[in-house]
Amino acid sequence: MKIAVIEYRKTPPKTAQELIEAIERKGHTPVYLKAHLLDAKITTRGVEVYHGPNPVDVDAALMRNIGLYLSPDTFLKRIGVIEALASKIPVVNNPTATLVTRDKWRCLLKLHLTGLPVPETLVTENPFSAMRFTNEKKKVVYKPIIGSLGLGGTLIQDPDISFHITRSLKNLGLPSYYQEFLEKPGFDYRVFVVGDRVIGAMKRISSSWKTNIAQGASGVRVEESEAPEVFQIAIKAVKTLGLDYAGVDVAYDLNTGKHYILEVNAFPNWEGLRRATGVNPPEIIVEYLVEKTKK
Numbered sequence: 001m002k003i004a005v006i007e008y009r010k011t012p013p014k015t016a017q018e019l020i021e022a023i024e025r026k027g028h029t030p031v032y033l034k035a036h037l038l039d040a041k042i043t044t045r046g047v048e049v050y051h052g053p054n055p056v057d058v059d060a061a062l063m064r065n066i067g068l069y070l071s072p073d074t075f076l077k078r079i080g081v082i083e084a085l086a087s088k089i090p091v092v093n094n095p096t097a098t099l100v101t102r103d104k105w106r107c108l109l110k111l112h113l114t115g116l117p118v119p120e121t122l123v124t125e126n127p128f129s130a131m132r133f134t135n136e137k138k139k140v141v142y143k144p145i146i147g148s149l150g151l152g153g154t155l156i157q158d159p160d161i162s163f164h165i166t167r168s169l170k171n172l173g174l175p176s177y178y179q180e181f182l183e184k185p186g187f188d189y190r191v192f193v194v195g196d197r198v199i200g201a202m203k204r205i206s207s208s209w210k211t212n213i214a215q216g217a218s219g220v221r222v223e224e225s226e227a228p229e230v231f232q233i234a235i236k237a238v239k240t241l242g243l244d245y246a247g248v249d250v251a252y253d254l255n256t257g258k259h260y261i262l263e264v265n266a267f268p269n270w271e272g273l274r275r276a277t278g279v280n281p282p283e284i285i286v287e288y289l290v291e292k293t294k295k
């Protein structure tokens with residue numbers, strides 16, 4: 001089988017390289033495709049996808065990072081071209097499904113509308129709405145609506161700071177995203193789901209309120225028997241969003257005694273999870289894709 005790995009960098013970054021090696025180990029042929037070099041055409045013969053001048057000739061594809069800080073137009077083009085590819089062969093994760101998860105708001109909205117627990121959250125372009133929400137909640141987290149690794153997340157207790165942030169962002173043409181602050185017990189959960197099962201989960205423990213591994217948290221393996229509800233929530237979230245695999249962030253709130261989904265990552269890193277649990281996600285993701293392609 002020829003399996004593509006789609007990225008935007010000249011040479012594969014670590015996660016893409018590990019997928020390439022897993023494809024080789026399983027006896028298949030990896031093909032590295034760069035998102036910006038992909039073209040798609042609607043023709044009388046049907047939909048055609050090219051990488052530079054060459055038709056893309058693969059049996060399946062794994063989509064990873066298609067680019068950072070893209071204009072909306074370029075982002076949509078890259079997703080659209082991969083959607084053209086996904087009309088012909090299995091693409092994991094499904095590009096249309098990743099559109100929702102790239103956007104923290106639409107991701108949580110979809111989860112909430114299917115009955116999954118998410119924190120109270122506001123999306124706005126209005127500095128007064130931001131101020132009122134902070135006043136009401138007392139403690140909120142501002143997050144970039146498209147973001148990762150904990151970067152940019154800001155804990156706010158002063159409504160005027162929210163006013164200031166939202167007004168400044170509005171002047172730059174950007175919206176604001178605020179969430180009630182959950183009082184976590186010093187950790188949250190990262191649950192890694194492939195297909196309809198959890199392949200590994202960890203507690204991310206930190207003295208900081210941000211428990212990303214990239215922000216210095218340490219990961220400790222968690223078994224299903226320790227947190228069955230967290231595992232179930234994560235599996236349901238991935239299914240609801242139509243993803244094939246994902247890293248789901250779930251936090252326990254001491255104030256309400258309940259679990260909440262913070263976000264679902266369709267392009268999760270796995271180094272921290274592998275260190276904590278010993279599982280090797282790229283191996284399992286490739287196995288999953290091969291099985292899906294055979295069906």
Ligand SMILES: Nc1ncnc2c1ncn2[C@@H]1O[C@H](COP(=O)(O)OP(=O)(O)O)[C@@H](O)[C@H]1O
Binds near residue numbers: 143151180
């Ligand atoms: N509403 C919240 N209450 C308390 N902590 C939060 C909240 N939202 C995020 N965090 C902390 O910040 C981390 C990063 O937030 P997250 O929504 O997962 O964005 P990112 O894409 O940056 O990982 C979470 O893992 C969690 O530790």
Ligand SMILES: [Mg+2]
Binds near residue numbers: 149249
């Ligand atoms: Mg996160």
